[in-house]
Amino acid sequence: MSSPLGVLFANFCTGTVEQRVFESIDQPRMYVRYIDDTFVSANSREEIENLRRAFHNHGCFSSTIEHSQDRCLPFFDILVEKREVLFSTKVYTKPTNLGMCMNGTSECPERYKHSTISAYIRRALSHCSSWNDTHDEMERVAQVLVDNGHPNQNIEESIKRNINR
Structure with a gap:
């Protein structure tokens, strides 16, 4: 069985890494997170890739990116x-x-x-x-x-x- 504190720890760790990342780069136009899933609206795909790279460098997160299709x-x-x-x-x-x-x-x-x-x-x-x-x-x-x-x-x-x- 997993610990009931798992979500709390995941949220805390992600928030800590998030704080370090946004000290080093500008926050995108829109950034919404629920535990470890994020919704980002940025000016370019390059900005999103820079954000992904920053998260990886500051917290060793392995992440995937799903881009919108037909603006959805x-x-x-x-x-x-x-x-x-x-x-x-x-x-x-x-x-x-x-x-x-x-x-x-x-x-x-x-x-x-x-x-x-x-x-x-x-x-x-x-x-x-x-x-x-x-x-x-x-x-x-x-x-x-x-x-x-x-x-x-x-x-x-x-x-x-x-x-x-």
Whole structure:
């Protein structure tokens, strides 16, 4: 079993190296990190390569770089799209996602089924930066939940409840 302190140590070590790196080079336009995954927006690929090299030199990190394609880049379960001035975001599902979740007819407490529905809806509300994308994601989620045996009434009630919050 891994230590529950593993995430804390990883975050601390990465933060320490980060501090040393940004003392030696300029920070890019946008730099976002979650534990050891980073999202960087820079002026050029050369700037990103310099950042990668600096991290390697200061902390012996071995890293990979994934560049955007068609101005889009998935970061965890968010698809980030570069617009003219801003970024837009929406829920990202991998092409290999089969749309499976807890079945609505399973023998488990009802609160688990409601929690499954709410999790999908909260993700749509928190990850989508436009109402059109939110609406599209809600329709996709509703279909996934129906396909997995959840009643339409429960889905609609949960959507209303979460939107009203």
